[in-house]
Amino acid sequence: MSKSAFMPATLQASTLYLPPGPWLTVLDCLCERFSAISREQWRDRIARGRVLDANGQPIAADLAYREGLRIHYFREVPNETPIPVQEQILYADEHLVVADKPHFLPVTPGGEYVEQTLLRRLIRTLDNSDLVPLHRIDRHTAGLVLFSANKQSRSAYQALFPTRQIDKRYQAIARALPELDFPRLHKSRLVEGEPFFRMREGQGQNNTETRIEVAERNGDLWRYALYPVTGKKHQLRVHMAALGAGICNDPFYPDIIKDAVDDYDRPLKLLAQGLRFVDPVKGETRVFESRIRLDW
16 A cells, blocks of 8 residues: 555654664553553554554554654544634645634644644645645734745745745734834843743843834724844744733733633734745745734
């Protein structure tokens, strides 16, 4: 049977090179390395062809362990909770896919999310297992995400980001700041915070930079246009909170909302609204605009 029969385009496998150890079988190694998954669950995955060898063929439950052996396995989350939001594909060609990601949907698998991610949904819709996100936005943030659709041209698109050849524009709704002058440039050093998923401003040389403008005034709330020069984790959320205007409905900044659960009626008022760059393959200027709108 062909490799494609066991590795459908709707899924992507994780890869593990077996580490040194005393195990007799690959199953023994998997059980100890991923102790949160029971031996019965691993046996079930193997029986269903969800654990593959380097050639993409299903392994046997008694396959002998060998250090360095390459194993592919498909992550599974039992009873994964559906996320009741819908993405939209704005553009697709043989090299590039542009999608509008709704609030609450993760870009890639992780933690409790596997199938309920933008990447997995697009792989199923476009039947292209080569899709790879070229950048990320937070699960709570909505808006534009670029994907490479072709291995051969991927590096050309990936180079746009570290070399700052792509202009990004965000929009946020937050408290009015009449005491400050705009437009303004906010620079700071972002470091890891507590708990682990937060960031904070710290001492030392600046490693983040955001240009902030006021796009619209509406009483106590303003709509801000945010232009990140750098792209650190949670950069825009931390910078706005540092100015005294944490983005509306942000569960992490300036303070953590304890026991916060997803409230689809109260999304984070942050949108990746626009992208502009020169296509490195076709040489054309590309301009993409999100169709999502932030209401007051």
